[in-house]
Amino acid sequence: MAGEGRSVKRPEEVSRKLQEMYQDTKNGRIHWTVEVQTTEHNDPSEKPVEEEDGVSWVIDECYVSYYCKYKGQDFCMITYEMIKTAGERVLTTNMIFFPPLGIRLFNLHTLLPYAIQTSNVLTNQIHNLWELLLILYKADKTSVSLEVKPGKLIIED
Helix, strand or coil, X not given: CCCCCCCCCCHHHHHHHHHHHHHHHHCCCCCEEEEEEECCCCCHHHCCEEEECCEEEEEEEXXXXXXXXXXXXXXXXXXXXXXEEECCEEEEEEEEECCCCCCCCCCHHHHHHHEECCCHHHHHHHHHHHHHHHHHXXXXXXXXXXXXXXXXXXXXX
């Protein structure tokens, strides 16, 4: 990754690793620490609105930091989703980052150098991991450490 001397992660490599991690998590071999920062449950009056072609889009964002020890090594992945809503219409933008452990800020500009190319398959795998972690957390709160915080989204011109 940038500045770390590591090669850029390719979506196929990440996809294979996440498949293995999913199975190991399902089999109880991985303990995850998950931190979420989202604006989705904030008061609607606090959310930015973007006008586009006569449509008013309400904007939310959600960051999720996934951390675990996997095969003796630290694994840290941060996902970002921007959600634009106009009535029943919803548009999303997804990004995936692999920052060094010292960078766990939920700030898009800070994370951008650590972004990898995403794909529908990779986004789906991350979503499946998210759902599995929620199921495990609901069943046994010691299996997954989960912290959810409200975020504040400021759109800069």
